[in-house]
Amino acid sequence: MEPERETIVIVGAGIVGVATAYFTAKKLAKKYPAETRPQVILLEQCEPGCSASGKSGGFLARHWSDGTDTEQLAQFSYDLHAKLALEHNGSERWGYRPLNTFCAEIDRIPVMPAKQHKSAHQRTEAESVVTSIEVIAPRAHSSSSVTTMEYSGPGTPVTLFDSENQQTSTHGSISVPDVGGVKEVAPEAVPWLKTSLVNKLRQVGDTTSTAQVDPLKFTRSLLAEAKGYGLKSIRGKVIDVADTGYRQPIIELSIDKGAGIGTLGELSDVLNYVDPSNAESISAKSKRLGTTKPYILLLDQGQDIPADKIVVACGAWATSCLRWEAFRDVSASQIPIQGLRVHYLLAKPKEQIPAQAVFAEINGTVYSGEDAIEIYPRPDGSVFICGEALDDPEMPPHNPFEPVYSKRATGRLKQIVNDVSSTLSFDMIQYGLACHLPVHAKGIPVISKVPSSKGLYIAAGHGCWGILNGPATGLAISELLVDDEC
Numbered sequence: 001m002e003p004e005r006e007t008i009v010i011v012g013a014g015i016v017g018v019a020t021a022y023f024t025a026k027k028l029a030k031k032y033p034a035e036t037r038p039q040v041i042l043l044e045q046c047e048p049g050c051s052a053s054g055k056s057g058g059f060l061a062r063h064w065s066d067g068t069d070t071e072q073l074a075q076f077s078y079d080l081h082a083k084l085a086l087e088h089n090g091s092e093r094w095g096y097r098p099l100n101t102f103c104a105e106i107d108r109i110p111v112m113p114a115k116q117h118k119s120a121h122q123r124t125e126a127e128s129v130v131t132s133i134e135v136i137a138p139r140a141h142s143s144s145s146v147t148t149m150e151y152s153g154p155g156t157p158v159t160l161f162d163s164e165n166q167q168t169s170t171h172g173s174i175s176v177p178d179v180g181g182v183k184e185v186a187p188e189a190v191p192w193l194k195t196s197l198v199n200k201l202r203q204v205g206d207t208t209s210t211a212q213v214d215p216l217k218f219t220r221s222l223l224a225e226a227k228g229y230g231l232k233s234i235r236g237k238v239i240d241v242a243d244t245g246y247r248q249p250i251i252e253l254s255i256d257k258g259a260g261i262g263t264l265g266e267l268s269d270v271l272n273y274v275d276p277s278n279a280e281s282i283s284a285k286s287k288r289l290g291t292t293k294p295y296i297l298l299l300d301q302g303q304d305i306p307a308d309k310i311v312v313a314c315g316a317w318a319t320s321c322l323r324w325e326a327f328r329d330v331s332a333s334q335i336p337i338q339g340l341r342v343h344y345l346l347a348k349p350k351e352q353i354p355a356q357a358v359f360a361e362i363n364g365t366v367y368s369g370e371d372a373i374e375i376y377p378r379p380d381g382s383v384f385i386c387g388e389a390l391d392d393p394e395m396p397p398h399n400p401f402e403p404v405y406s407k408r409a410t411g412r413l414k415q416i417v418n419d420v421s422s423t424l425s426f427d428m429i430q431y432g433l434a435c436h437l438p439v440h441a442k443g444i445p446v447i448s449k450v451p452s453s454k455g456l457y458i459a460a461g462h463g464c465w466g467i468l469n470g471p472a473t474g475l476a477i478s479e480l481l482v483d484d485e486c
Contacts, residue, residue: 006038008481009297009307011238011321012314013044014053015215015467016459018223019474020311020481025229027482037230041305043297045237046399048223052315052466054216055344055435057174057376057384059357060468061101062209064177069444070469077472081211084471088225094217095379099355101205102190103176106197106362106420174374174464176204176359192353192423193360210357212376215467236299241310241324244294294454295326309455309481315339315438316396318446318460326456335446337461339396339436343409344386346433349423353377360420373416375424383424387413396436405434439463447473449480457481 008024010017021042028037044050060081065074081096090096182202187195189203227233293306312321316339321327355377362371376384387409397404410433417424440446440461450456459477462469479485 004292005036006308007041007293007306008038008309008311009041009043009305010311010313011043011297012312012317012460013042013048013219013223013233014051014313014315015049015219015222015470016053016315016462016473017042017044017311017313018048018053018219018226019470020313020459020477021231021474022222022226022229023475023478024481025226025231027478029229031482034230038308040226040231041307042223042226042231042233043236043238043299043305044233045235045300048233049216049219051396052435052437053219053470055433056215056437056464056467057344057374057386058095058213058215058218058467059174059374059376060211060213061174061205064175064205065465066177070465073469073472074465077469078211080471080475081213081468084222085213088221090213090218090221091379093221095214096211096218097355097379098207098211099205099357100203100207101210101357102185102359103182103202103204104187104190104193104198104358104360104420105200106360107199174359176361190356190358192349192351192356193358193421194419197420204359205357207355212355212357212378213467214378214380218467234299234303234305236301236303238297238320238324239300240298241321241326242296242298243326243328244292244296295456307455309457311457311459311477311481313459313477315460315466316436318438318458321458326453327450329452330450330458335458335460336441337438337446338441340439340463341396341404341406341434341436342386343405343413343434344384345410345413345417347383347385347417347424348381349377349383351423352381353383353423355379362416362420371416373413373420375417375421385413385417385424387416404436409434437463438466445469445473447476 010021010024013021021040025040028040032038048054060078062075062078065071081090084090085094085096182204185201185203187193187198187201189201190198223231223233293308295307295310297305297307297310299305310326312318312327314320316337318337319332319335322330322332322335357377358375360373360375362373371387373385373387378384438461440463443463445461445463446458448458450458457477457480459473462473
């Protein structure tokens with residue numbers, strides 16, 4: 001009888017989960033013949049890229065994380081994006097292209113009617129951008145450790161050391177690097193803005209250091225490539241993950257008819273501890289399924305998937321694993337990830353806009369005291385526009401397809417866009433769109449194996465840099481899965 005093949009299950013088909021599946025399946029295809037190759041399964045309860053990975057700007061910056069704990073991760077992942085685009089025709093398949101990037105300071109905007117005036121929006125502490133990597137520490141430790149990662153070569157991420165300095169958190173949108181030393185350019189360099197309103201315009205990135213992708217197309221294209229290496233995808237929601245070797249202690253109450261139980265002491269005499277090894281447990285189910293694997297994923301439609309290794313990569317839904325039996329040793333304080341709701345628009349401009357991303361800082365407006373919007377023209381002629389998080393963080397819906405947008409927020413964003421650009425002053429617009437960014441309370445993503453586990457991993461909490469750092473994160477986790485080192 002042939003030995004049972006290893007099974008690796010990745011939960012979540014956003015960019016982190018798909019990139020993990022892609023690199024894992026690719027490495028296994030090169031390392032094993034088809035008949036003995038470990039099986040890789042990708043689980044998703046909705047559709048690939050149905051939340052933040054399909055509803056974000058897709059902006060890539062090589063140096064905007066310099067000076068933070070993710071500096072090397074971001075630089076490596078930026079270069080990895082270019083490599084993937086070259087290997088798989090990314091310019092055609094998912095709109096990969098280098099672009100010029102500008103920061104515009106806009107001081108004057110026409111006044112809105114009084115009934116639409118809004119008070120200044122106060123950023124909350126949870127509106128933080130992920131800027132470092134957190135490795136889960138054993139629960140006995142008082143706090144989690146932060147690691148930086150260095151790449152000794154293409155495709156070889158290595159965990160080096162624990163850092164005592166935790167990155168400070170910032171707001172929920174992409175932070176433009178310090179532009180104090182960047183030379184100003186004429187407002188006419190970005191002619192599709194209302195140049196009369198532009199107080200200062202600085203170029204903060206060029207085609208050697210900033211780029212973009214269509215994140216939904218990128219995620220689904222990478223998934224298609226992964227399937228070419230034997231990846232199996234299943235649609236289903238994980239209800240629980242059973243640990244086949246775990247036995248919950250059982251207290252047995254025996255009643256002696258001849259004994260009185262009027263006192264607590266007498267009662268304790270008839271409470272008997274039953275050794276878990278002698279009790280019926282989930283291991284019986286694993287035997288009935290004919291598997292000796294350490295974990296069993298229980299899905300909402302009744303399907304059970306035995307697994308050797310499991311990766312939780314479900315973004316803002318990552319804390320769902322805290323309810324699963326196999327993750328009982330992981331605490332909420334170790335993965336304090338929640339969904340930060342952000343809004344965006346998709347515009348079809350009056351004319352084609354060149355490859356110029358713009359971060360517009362709008363000061364002293366009547367909308368909120370201060371606004372910052374991001375504008376990303378795409379090769380297909382559409383324009384993606386988003387602002388800062390306009391709502392306090394909230395728990396994401398159970399179904400990522402549920403509408404979560406705020407009419408006030410998207411309406412306000414549309415008005416601001418119309419005010420700063422005549423080209424983007426449109427009558428037809430697709431709006432009322434939102435997604436949940438997976439934001440870590442400390443501003444640091446989790447990319448780690450669960451301590452003392454046989455094969456449990458978590459990769460989540462990347463915030464607004466998920467598309468940029470997704471490929472390198474997937475590569476790092478694949479190294480842990482296949483080679484048990486990173």
